[in-house]
Amino acid sequence: MGVLDNFPQSQGYLLNHHIEGLPRELFARYDVGGLPGTDETGRRAFGIWAQLRLSLGDKGGYQYSEEVLRLVREVADGDIPWTFEDTRSLWGIADALSSCGHTGHAELYRIPLAAIATLGYPERRQILDDVPPWHPAHRSPGRAALRKDLERVLTEPPEHGPAGVVRSLVWDGDPIARAMAGKYAVRLTDPAVLPLLKHWRKAKARRPSEAWLAKVRTLLTDDGVAVLREILFRVATHRESREPGGRVFLARRTALPLRGMLWTCEVIDEPWVSTLLGDVATNCGLGRNGTRGAAVCRNERLANAALNVLAKRGGLDTVGILARVPAKLRRPALLAKAFDALDAVAVQEGLSHEQLVDRTVPAFGLGPRRGPGGAGRRLRRPARHRRAGAAVRQRVRARRQVGAPVHPRGSSTRRSHF
16 A cells, blocks of 8 residues: 555545645655655655655554654655745645644654755745645644744744844734834834734734733833834735735734734823724725725724724724724624724713714814704805805706706706706
């Protein structure tokens, strides 16, 4: 029985559909005792074949023969010229075996870890980055068990400077992350700000805990507030970009510290905070590519985080900001959150619903309203529009008096009759 025949049937789709170009002819030769030559193609194929030898079938397990263990260690310690696609295949095979009962993680990932260490850091991040839902890495306990080994291969050396430190924390999956590792790298790696950046990466819960906010209060400095404001301003005007995996708004490893920055705004008492939170919520709550669709947001987690902080801040200065959300967004969950926040502000300030609506209507300098209490302002069209409307109505009345047809408003032929 060959290595392909012994691979778990439940993971067969990986070999048949998602790993292209497997050298099956070379595998068949190695199955009957053949050895690779000195050519690079044969050596790489032999390495993948050795990885497939770790399969114990659908039942899984962890007990391997000494022959298999010796083969795996020889391949891992060898100088095989691995390519990007080879390394991706090795990790896919290891994840597939780990997800179906193979618990010898140290041996399963010995060759993949050795192969990925030969690649550059951008290629390493691309292979270990977010994977599609069908990928076995979503169900693989192996990556969790080897967390320290993954950190080791993803952490850039000190000679890469501040940019390498930031890339090791937030990667480089989108323009915001690349700006953090570029323009803001020196400021983010300052000894007074770096602990705060590492704390922002721990914003994994739905809402910040009191302990998380308490630590933010101890770590926050003026420099931290300044760089936070500049980065969030970029997020408020950010657009999708084309990355190796397709069009991306924000990568998951970028969104995590950004959510921590939004949570940090809860403890910052500055006049610009509410406006910036509203801009971030609106931009992240739009549909993909800036549309107003309700199906998929650009990043609902960040939009939720911004609205939650706005709701906690309260006050009349947030009313106009929250009122802009229904005008631009269509996601029901975000709309409900904005309306709940407005209701909470009304209760807090002792305002009725009508009074709250009056405060959300812009004045435009058009004079006070002539209504009970004189609250708010009346919106009126400019005088030139009123005069033009009166002239049109006068011509319509004149045509009706003589029995001439009156075309509906917006008709393409209306002007020719007036």
